[in-house]
Amino acid sequence: MRRRQPGASGVPVILLVPALVGLAFLVIPLLGLLVRTPWSSLPGQLAAPGVRSALQLSLVSATLATAVSLVLGVPLAWVLARSRVPGRSMLRALVTVPLVLPPVVGGVALLLGLGRRGVLGQYLFSWFGISLPFSTAAVVLAEAFVAMPFLVVAVEGALRAADQRYEQAAATLGADRWTTFRRVTVPMVAPGIVSGAVLCWARALGEFGATITFAGNFPGRTQTVPLAVYLALQTDPQAAIVLSLLMLSVSVLVLVGLRGRWAGGLA
Amino acid sequence: MAEHPMDHARRAAALPRSNRQRTPACRVRPSGIATGRSARLSLLGLVAVLTITLAGCSASTSGAAAGPSASPKGALASPTSDRPSVPALSGNVVVFAAASLTKTFTDLAHSFESAHPGVHVQLSFGGSPTLAQQIEQGAPADVFASADQAVMAQAVKAAAIAGTPQTFATNVLEIAVPVGNPGHVTSLAAFADPSLRIAVCAVQVPCGAASAKVFAVAGITPRPDTLEQDVTAVLTKVELGEVDAGLVYRTDVAVAGAKVLGIPFPQSGAAVNIYPIAQVAHAPNPAAAVAFIDYVRGPIGRQALAQAGFGSP
Numbered sequence: 317m318r319r320r321q322p323g324a325s326g327v328p329v330i331l332l333v334p335a336l337v338g339l340a341f342l343v344i345p346l347l348g349l350l351v352r353t354p355w356s357s358l359p360g361q362l363a364a365p366g367v368r369s370a371l372q373l374s375l376v377s378a379t380l381a382t383a384v385s386l387v388l389g390v391p392l393a394w395v396l397a398r399s400r401v402p403g404r405s406m407l408r409a410l411v412t413v414p415l416v417l418p419p420v421v422g423g424v425a426l427l428l429g430l431g432r433r434g435v436l437g438q439y440l441f442s443w444f445g446i447s448l449p450f451s452t453a454a455v456v457l458a459e460a461f462v463a464m465p466f467l468v469v470a471v472e473g474a475l476r477a478a479d480q481r482y483e484q485a486a487a488t489l490g491a492d493r494w495t496t497f498r499r500v501t502v503p504m505v506a507p508g509i510v511s512g513a514v515l516c517w518a519r520a521l522g523e524f525g526a527t528i529t530f531a532g533n534f535p536g537r538t539q540t541v542p543l544a545v546y547l548a549l550q551t552d553p554q555a556a557i558v559l560s561l562l563m564l565s566v567s568v569l570v571l572v573g574l575r576g577r578w579a580g581g582l583a
Numbered sequence: 584m585a586e587h588p589m590d591h592a593r594r595a596a597a598l599p600r601s602n603r604q605r606t607p608a609c610r611v612r613p614s615g616i617a618t619g620r621s622a623r624l625s626l627l628g629l630v631a632v633l634t635i636t637l638a639g640c641s642a643s644t645s646g647a648a649a650g651p652s653a654s655p656k657g658a659l660a661s662p663t664s665d666r667p668s669v670p671a672l673s674g675n676v677v678v679f680a681a682a683s684l685t686k687t688f689t690d691l692a693h694s695f696e697s698a699h700p701g702v703h704v705q706l707s708f709g710g711s712p713t714l715a716q717q718i719e720q721g722a723p724a725d726v727f728a729s730a731d732q733a734v735m736a737q738a739v740k741a742a743a744i745a746g747t748p749q750t751f752a753t754n755v756l757e758i759a760v761p762v763g764n765p766g767h768v769t770s771l772a773a774f775a776d777p778s779l780r781i782a783v784c785a786v787q788v789p790c791g792a793a794s795a796k797v798f799a800v801a802g803i804t805p806r807p808d809t810l811e812q813d814v815t816a817v818l819t820k821v822e823l824g825e826v827d828a829g830l831v832y833r834t835d836v837a838v839a840g841a842k843v844l845g846i847p848f849p850q851s852g853a854a855v856n857i858y859p860i861a862q863v864a865h866a867p868n869p870a871a872a873v874a875f876i877d878y879v880r881g882p883i884g885r886q887a888l889a890q891a892g893f894g895s896p
Contacts, residue, residue: 428823431823450808450809450825528816529816531809532820533809533810533812538809550788
């Protein structure tokens, strides 16, 4: 039944053309960034005070946000995909709310929920003296809030696509539900979890709106690279370009590395 | 100095281009005003209302500002211009104004229209530099009211302004604290107290530059917890009670109403924003432009501006 494939690459023209246009659409802005990069002053810009701490903070907080998302998001995805709790479609819609919410609004929502006078935050503050806004923890929470839905959606999709008969077989062989989840379900959907985590991490790394609203902007404590880029843009567009390029390179390196090591062959 | 209270231009620069281009010439009468400020108000959940408003506004073509003789679009869109009018003034007058003037100028436009039934005022609000740029590129404006002297000077240099700009308002910084003043803030000295939660603008943006100036004059080294990207972000954090004090403009405190308490301080005189207004060169409706400028600078305009927290020039 296989048709003869036109062209050496084996891609039909009808797919190749839009694919190339799509690629160009994604790459041309990056090209613009590269063309406008002040290469001669690059080392000096990168050595500027604050650049290292902003990059470090970005990497650490995006990684922590991904960890939080994994711990909370994988079970949530399981509940959405496998459980029979009533109102699941409503739950699913709620989970994806941060995807459609403008991030700045997400930041305000976080303030209203977890801020010093927030619905829950006021008790954190009056009982434990914990005030989340303007702390590094707030950066992690803001990023997790915005990025976790990516993970949940990816893992839920993988769970739905996975063959449940393996889990049933495990159960008939005497495995309890936790063992089944741990030894059968998770390994089976591992590629989905990895690609969800990668998406989540990438989204967290680029997070701006929710972070600057909920966590504020203070160098070394809450100023991640996207925040530094925004402020640099006000006075020194060249520095902003350099910072953007730096973040771009680091994220591409990490993503390529991850794909190669953990998800090679499945993407 | 390049300081203007709302810092909208820089905000606008960060917005998608399509947003910016939708700014020109919203009609006052049918729907109200969409501005750069709408992006901020979305913070307060008002985005839906303003989006509807925005949809009611359409970018005007050059015909929108047609003069007294031929005004097809104006006559079509504005019921008032069909009425028999005072012979002296008629047609549309297009006013480009800094976003911090949104409320005041909207009110003034209404009362100006009542005083001159033949005239229809079209308002367009935005960051002063953005508006100046639009005017320099031939936007059909009659009047330009800037929140920043440097921006106006630049427009004059570009031959986009007719005559000499006139100062009509000033604005100064004020301490804003949440209702109840939980941090017991009384003066600028509180900004150096590490036990208080403090928000100020980042020094890269105009309100931050103004703040730095007053701190320098007062001899205070502030200990902020966050350096916000614009003055409204500071105001939001004060309104929500997340900080004990923030430094904003006096007019912002007035806009926030009962949600924040403003505390004036003597060193604010070190950074005064001056607002100039001028007729645009090649204004389609120069007679109405002059009348509107006189109106703003006259007793009614003065009173409205004072009410909004602006100072006298």
